[in-house]
Amino acid sequence: MTALSALIRRDIRIALRVGGGALIGVLFFLTVVVLMPFAVGPDLALLSRLGPAILWLGALLASLLTLDRLFMADHEDGSLDLITMSRTPLELACAAKALAHWLAAGLPLIVATPVLGLLLNLDMVSTGAVALTLLAGTPALTFTGMIGAALAVTLHRGGLLMAVLVLPLSIPVLIFGVAASQAVIVGPMNFGAPFSILCALSLVSLVVGPFAAAASLKHGLD
Amino acid sequence: MTLIDLANPTRFLALSARVLPWLAAATVIVLTIGLYQSATAPDDYQQGATVKIMFIHVPNAWLSMFVWGVMSIASLGTLVWRHPLADVAAKAAAPIGAAFTFLALLTGSLWGRPMWGTYWEWDARLTSVLILFLMYLGLMALWRAVDDPSRAARAAAVLTLVGAINLPIIKFSVDWWNTLHQPASVMRMGGSTLDKSFLIPLLVMAVAFTLLFVTLHIAAMRNEILRRRVRSLQMMQASQKAA
Numbered sequence: 001m002t003a004l005s006a007l008i009r010r011d012i013r014i015a016l017r018v019g020g021g022a023l024i025g026v027l028f029f030l031t032v033v034v035l036m037p038f039a040v041g042p043d044l045a046l047l048s049r050l051g052p053a054i055l056w057l058g059a060l061l062a063s064l065l066t067l068d069r070l071f072m073a074d075h076e077d078g079s080l081d082l083i084t085m086s087r088t089p090l091e092l093a094c095a096a097k098a099l100a101h102w103l104a105a106g107l108p109l110i111v112a113t114p115v116l117g118l119l120l121n122l123d124m125v126s127t128g129a130v131a132l133t134l135l136a137g138t139p140a141l142t143f144t145g146m147i148g149a150a151l152a153v154t155l156h157r158g159g160l161l162m163a164v165l166v167l168p169l170s171i172p173v174l175i176f177g178v179a180a181s182q183a184v185i186v187g188p189m190n191f192g193a194p195f196s197i198l199c200a201l202s203l204v205s206l207v208v209g210p211f212a213a214a215a216s217l218k219h220g221l222d
Numbered sequence: 223m224t225l226i227d228l229a230n231p232t233r234f235l236a237l238s239a240r241v242l243p244w245l246a247a248a249t250v251i252v253l254t255i256g257l258y259q260s261a262t263a264p265d266d267y268q269q270g271a272t273v274k275i276m277f278i279h280v281p282n283a284w285l286s287m288f289v290w291g292v293m294s295i296a297s298l299g300t301l302v303w304r305h306p307l308a309d310v311a312a313k314a315a316a317p318i319g320a321a322f323t324f325l326a327l328l329t330g331s332l333w334g335r336p337m338w339g340t341y342w343e344w345d346a347r348l349t350s351v352l353i354l355f356l357m358y359l360g361l362m363a364l365w366r367a368v369d370d371p372s373r374a375a376r377a378a379a380v381l382t383l384v385g386a387i388n389l390p391i392i393k394f395s396v397d398w399w400n401t402l403h404q405p406a407s408v409m410r411m412g413g414s415t416l417d418k419s420f421l422i423p424l425l426v427m428a429v430a431f432t433l434l435f436v437t438l439h440i441a442a443m444r445n446e447i448l449r450r451r452v453r454s455l456q457m458m459q460a461s462q463k464a465a
Binding site for chain 1: 301353356357359360361363364367368373374376377379380381383384385387388391392394395396398399
């Protein structure tokens with residue numbers, strides 16, 4: 001347990017330091033959202049209708065792009081070998097690393113959501129709904145994306161290939177995240193059902209992600 | 223004769239060389255019968271002759287999912303039992319599965335044009351098959367991206383199994399997202415709603431396509447084994463020249 005909390009604290013500290021790159025994700029999120037009005041036009045009514053979708057897409061891309069380095073930096077300085085050989089089960093260590101990554105790179109995205117909601121002409125309730133669905137859904141993105149990060153480090157290939165492999169897996173999260181936010185904003189649908197399924201997706205990926213990542217690290221590193 | 227006896231590639235090559243002509247002949251015969259029955263099946267009272275696209279479309283769609291199942295079992299073989307031919311089977315199945323999925327999309331699109339008035343509709347089943355197609359392409363890209371076959375095999379095996387867990391979830395969420403396609407009519411509780419004159423040719427075609435897949439898969443596995451042998455011979459030759 002102490003080993004895991006030490007691992008979490010170490011990862012957060014590295015991520016927030018100079019060269020860590022956790023906050024670049026927020027900057028990327030901001031940039032993607034700012035680009036959108038240039039693509040669809042400065043029509044505020046249209047932007048507020050597309051708002052939840054834009055915020056969700058931005059958060060999805062931002063959290064996947066920052067995941068690229070989840071295991072890579074540890075692999076380069078050798079600490080990944082220590083983690084795989086330690087007595088702590090590799091599955092738990094992977095879960096701890098993903099949790100640390102979510103705290104350092106995922107939470108800032110949610111904190112930034114209200115500001116970006118203003119830019120997209122979303123009212124208080126809609127912004128709150130999007131932030132809440134992001135809070136429930138981004139863990140699923142981190143824990144599924146971790147599988148891609150583990151494959152990337154064993155294959156020495158990152159970037160585009162991993163995005164192509166992982167993005168289709170994140171479609172359910174996107175569907176239910178946007179559905180739950182739209183249910184609050186537009187109305188006729190029930191908020192509870194898509195939101196519960198979103199939470200369920202996060203819980204499932206919490207189980208599947210660490211096992212798959214650990215399997216690919218165990219079989220792939222040599 | 224158990225599965226482990228086939229672990230020796232030479233024995234697999236010898237056995238498959240004997241089985242393959244019979245399989246190919248069976249495929250041709252069943253496919254001919256199926257095509258004849260489909261061609262002579264009556265026209266639908268609503269859809270007319272276009273209903274015959276179904277006899278090609280539905281077996282392709284079944285096979286597109288069946289092949290992922292075969293790859294998942296082969297991936298378990300790679301990761302759990304370390305069966306030496308499992309990764310060959312998984313690698314050989316991916317392009318065939320992608321081809322079946324593409325044909326299912328193409329025939330569905332051609333069927334959709336006269337029936338729905340559009341080639342593409344963002345409807346639940348079409349969308350989930352399209353995502354399946356994207357995942358096949360991603361898997362093929364992964365196989366191609368890594369030069370060491372055993373390393374690529376283990377990565378692809380993990381991804382195939384993750385996909386096997388995720389595909390039902392994706393299917394379910396896309397169903398939630400949009401439903402326009404007709405509900406399932408062949409496999410459902412209380413018997414089929416399809417008339418016998420359509421059901422029998424459809425089942426014959428399904429058997430024919432499954433035989434076609436098995437034939438193509440075994441042939442592709444043989445090719446892959448031979449390709450690896452050629453590669454290791456070339457590498458041996460290169461290292462001898464260097465030395």
